[in-house]
Amino acid sequence: MRCTARAWPLALALFLTLLLAAPALAVVTLTVTLDKSVAAAPVSGRLVVSLIGPGSSLPKDTRPIEAPFDRSPQPLYGLTVTNLIPGQSVTLDDTADSFPVKLSMLPPGEYKAQAFLIVSRRTTDWKNTPGNLFTPDVTTFRITGDAKVPASATLELKEATKAPEVKPAKGYEVVEIESALLTAFHQRPIMLRAAVIIPEAAKGIPRDKAPALPGVYEVTGFGGDFAAQAARVARSLAISAPASPQTTLANRAFWIVLDADSPSGHTLFADSANNGPWGAALTTELIPELERRYNLIPKPSARLLRGHSSGGWSVIWLALTYPETFGGAWSSAPDPVDFRKFQNFNLYESKNAFADERGNDRGSLRRGSRVLMTVRQEAVMENIIGPNVTSGAQWASWQAVFGPRDKDGKIVPMFDPITGDVNTGALAHYRAYDISARLAAEPDKFLPAFRDRIRIVCGTEDSYYLNEAVDLLRTRLIELSRTRDAFKDMKSWTGYIKLVPGDHGSVFMSPAIRAFPEEMVAELVKHGHIPAPAAPSQPAPK
Secondary structure (H helix, E strand, O other), rough: EEOOOEEEEEEHHHHHHHHHHHHOOOEEEEEEEEEOOOOOOOOEEEEEEEEEEOOOOOOOOOOOHOOOOOOOOOEEEEEEEEEOOOOOOOEEEEOOEOOOHHHHHHOOEEEEEEEEEOOOOOOHHHHOOOOOEOOOOEEEEEEEEOOOOOOOEEEEEEOOOOOOOOOOOOOEEEEEEHHHHHHHOOOOOOOOEEEEOOOHHHHHOOOOOOOEEOOOEEEOOOOOHHHHHHHHHHHHHHOOHHHHHHHHHHHHHHEEEEEEOOEEEEOOOOOEOEEEEEEHHHHHHHHHOOOOOOEEOHHHHHHEEEEEEEHHHHOOOOOOOOOOEEEEEEEEEOOOOOOOHHOOEEOOOOOOEOOOOOOOOOOOEEOOOOEEEEHHHHHHHHHHHHOOOOOOOOOHHHHHOOOOEEOOOOOOOOOOOOOOOEEEEHHHHHHHHOOHHHHHOHHHHHHHHHHHHHEEEEEEEOOOOHHHHHHHHHHHHHHHOOOOOOHHHHHHHHOEEEEEOOOOOHHHHHHHHHOOHHHHHHHHHHHHOOOOOOOOOOOOOO
16 A cells, blocks of 8 residues: 545645636646657657646645655656657647646636656556656646637657666665566566565675574565665664564565566566566575575575565565465555455445445545545546556556456456446456455365464554555454464464554554564464574662
């Protein structure tokens, strides 16, 4: 999940208020030119113009090219261009795909504008794929509100994105290998990557003389940068108190941050009809390579899992799907674990993903009781950036993992991106990724993992309503355990599901999540992978 009704956000409410006051429609056009300096041949792709308009609550130095904005949605306009010749222009008008309104319906005021042309996508963020084009400068234009005064802006695509460099920083090393499985599936080279934090017990020691140590495998959330996360973890471990569980992990366990990113979004490390065999590639290619390079203990009990949000869903899935590979899993605020509450709607029974039975738009992002973003808003913006479920954004990401693939190799959508009508014909395929449904279908297979190895913590006011699915999973777990003698005594379980005060971010400060390192250490000690930490020394009596 991203680290991001009729209850419109404040900025959009202001847009609509101003719109109602406008006496007539103005002619508004946005002209985008492909500069000859960045293209030697015709270019095809998805052209998007992003605006920041009056009433925005975004910081003043925010650039439109950083769109989409989840907490203050701004206008977006897009169209697909084919063989755009260098030096030529494309004009966007009311025929362009639009959010939240057509260009001529924009309220009066001053607007900032930038454009980008997505030629190809190798990661979730188009900025990380080399060769995509954009306007480096911000252009401003004004809509007067007078229908006789047209408004326009001219934008130049004159810079191209470059491939980001992954440079090891202090505290970790980057491992990158080509996946034979994913390369065969996509018919182009696909790399598997991980950032490895070396524990103190292994630093400066030759591989053949270093002690065999366990590993903690972390999966980042949606949009997370694996190398940046490794740097954060390394800094955190380095400043931990001497006798803390964090320091024990830093001294005695490898911490390995996995790269879950793909052109379709977060892979969730699940084998997928659209993304390919990411789970199989991780378990049969990357982990064996890591264990070849580092002195990692090659046992399930020595491979722990940690993840938040989309990473939280991933580690539950990996623990259930590959019990011969992984041991304990610590998940926080996981993506929907029960599709009867896919964020805020029942995927199996709801006719529409955008609105409830009364026609009220469903919230997708909230702060307390206030809705900051609706599913409709997110889906429409995603569709402008990448039609046919190609944006790589959150909803497209889920559909790429959970959805089927059509005969032309395209993602079969969960719902219509304009109307929100649920595609009931695809639901059988989605059910296969419903963790709670898997548990209900094969309780004797999956109950042991929930009893012994899986720990889940979620805030009761999760920003993306994820607590609702977690609560359904918890209820189902309780009901199933009561019918089986081996699972009735849930107080003796080491696994658990806890709903605690907090939202998607503040839940990190909960005592339940702060206890994760201590629980990991206890798990590793129990299996004999690390020695028990020494008891804190007591001051001598006076």
